[in-house]
Amino acid sequence: MSLKRRCEHVTEGTHEAGSGTLLNKIYTELYITEGQSEEVDTQHEVRQLERTSKKNIEDTPIKCQDIFKVLSEQQRHIRVVLTNGVAGVGKTFSVQKFSLDWAEGLENQDISLVLPLSCRELNLIRDEQHSLLSLLHVFHPTLQKIRAEDLTVWKLLFIFDGLDESRFSLGFNKHQLISDVTQVSSVEVLLVNLIQGNLLPSALIWITSRPAAAHQIPPSCVDRITEVRGFTDSQKEEYFRRRFSDEDLSKRIISHIKASRSLHIMCLIPVFCWITAIVLEDMMTRDQRGELPQTLTDLYSHF
Numbered sequence: 001m002s003l004k005r006r007c008e009h010v011t012e013g014t015h016e017a018g019s020g021t022l023l024n025k026i027y028t029e030l031y032i033t034e035g036q037s038e039e040v041d042t043q044h045e046v047r048q049l050e051r052t053s054k055k056n057i058e059d060t061p062i063k064c065q066d067i068f069k070v071l072s073e074q075q076r077h078i079r080v081v082l083t084n085g086v087a088g089v090g091k092t093f094s095v096q097k098f099s100l101d102w103a104e105g106l107e108n109q110d111i112s113l114v115l116p117l118s119c120r121e122l123n124l125i126r127d128e129q130h131s132l133l134s135l136l137h138v139f140h141p142t143l144q145k146i147r148a149e150d151l152t153v154w155k156l157l158f159i160f161d162g163l164d165e166s167r168f169s170l171g172f173n174k175h176q177l178i179s180d181v182t183q184v185s186s187v188e189v190l191l192v193n194l195i196q197g198n199l200l201p202s203a204l205i206w207i208t209s210r211p212a213a214a215h216q217i218p219p220s221c222v223d224r225i226t227e228v229r230g231f232t233d234s235q236k237e238e239y240f241r242r243r244f245s246d247e248d249l250s251k252r253i254i255s256h257i258k259a260s261r262s263l264h265i266m267c268l269i270p271v272f273c274w275i276t277a278i279v280l281e282d283m284m285t286r287d288q289r290g291e292l293p294q295t296l297t298d299l300y301s302h303f
């Protein structure tokens, strides 16, 4: 119940906490693939996004709620999933949607407990010593009554969102071995043992990261890599339709975006859709005479 309450309201874009919106009202399906693109960051960002937005036929799309499912005969049990994606592409939203669907009893009901842990928040207790059990009590106070035996019997999913924000140095090669959920150690050591499967080997682990930080997890520990690619062209339109109850306004916004190449490409990234929606709604609903923004720079100057 508490997880449902935590996930059903989201903070959009850069808005301060408190300006919550219902996740299910605005959540638009994202384009997520299994494996990852090998794009090199040398191109102008609009050109880079344009290339990314063209689907490669070898990409295998995967739904967010299926990331732990075995989808082909060649695959073995999926215990650790690493999800990559650039800034603002929707990794945290995916984590919240996955958690909300589970909490509402809609998806992944074989999992007994979903435990999201934001890496930014974990930084706050970086210098403290904890057992896995006490760590859960700190971040999920509603689980105070949970016992060590429960953790070993239940099917748990730990979600570490935003590895790029973590200030841990995850020493996978040299560390203390921990297999008991009441054993106290540093948070870094607990994380490494969880990911390697020494601690709670049957727990599922989902890590999200911007691409530059993902190398901290050794490939041998990861059973599946996925990449959040953002919105396809039809998902971009769906985003604006969901966002505005005024159908005429969403149609005008969609046709403006389609007419300006650079905005259309940038809207591959959901956070740019959000900025575009705010600026264009404001300009189109006020009696504005000036030209509507055509580029990201124009857009930012009105934001």
Ligand SMILES: Nc1ncnc2c1ncn2[C@@H]1O[C@H](COP(=O)(O)OP(=O)(O)OP(=O)(O)O)[C@@H](O)[C@H]1O
Pocket: 011, 012, 013, 014, 026, 027, 028, 029, 030, 085, 086, 087, 088, 089, 090, 091, 092, 093, 094, 162, 210, 239, 270, 271, 272, 274
């Ligand atoms: N599926 C979605 N449906 C609707 N809006 C979305 C979706 N995904 C992302 N957004 C919008 O984009 C913003 C950024 O998304 P999110 O915080 O999930 O990105 P992120 O990949 O976690 O970024 P970062 O690496 O910067 O943490 C959200 O606050 C929201 O406004």
